[in-house]
Amino acid sequence: AAGVIQSPRHLIKEKRETATLKCYPIPRHDTVYWYQQGPGQDPQFLISFYEKMQSDKGSIPDRFSAQQFSDYHSELNMSSLELGDSALYFCASSRWREGLYNEQFFGPGTRLTVL
Amino acid sequence: AQTVTQSQPEMSVQEAETVTLSCTYDTSESDYYLFWYKQPPSRQMILVIRQEAYKQQNATENRFSVNFQKAAKSFSLKISDSQLGDAAMYFCAYRSVSRSGGSNYKLTFGKGTLLTVNP
16 A cells, blocks of 8 residues: 655755755545654654645744645755754645544654754 | 653563553543554654544554543553564654544654563
């Protein structure tokens, strides 16, 4: 079965540079979530999109922006990178079905290292 | 806002033995989901088991079972016949039951419990 695809899997950037992380949800999934997991930390919710509209927002810095495109893939844009942005970034997708359990399926993550 | 607390940063168990990981949570909602996720060294997030708050029966998945105490807001994970492959970080997580498309589905995680399985 198809899974959530994230690219790139690893990314190394310098401070103050920009980075773009991409997420391709499972086919027919209409919702995407982004989580950030710092070293030794639990995943923290950043932002989510449903049907190409932002549906919820968590502790996402103003330097970060994201969107979901017409083909439902999503991109997380990170500017003015800081050392503290080094983390594993997960994307998860789900399909909304009213009245039913809608499981989130996680991608393998993108490991971002800021030097 | 909901919070999830895992009071055991680390646990260890002998192979073939049973171990229980603890989790408590705080919420004002009456309906919600609770989860246990496993994160092995590969860092992939793997769903182990889920519990729906309106169901009184504890969820079971093969060697994994939960003890869900809604009034006490407690949600522990029991792993029976522990195997070396069970060694991982385990996260307890909370999710609301959304009434509209795509909203309030974010997962709130605890800090995790690192489980070591000794041969």
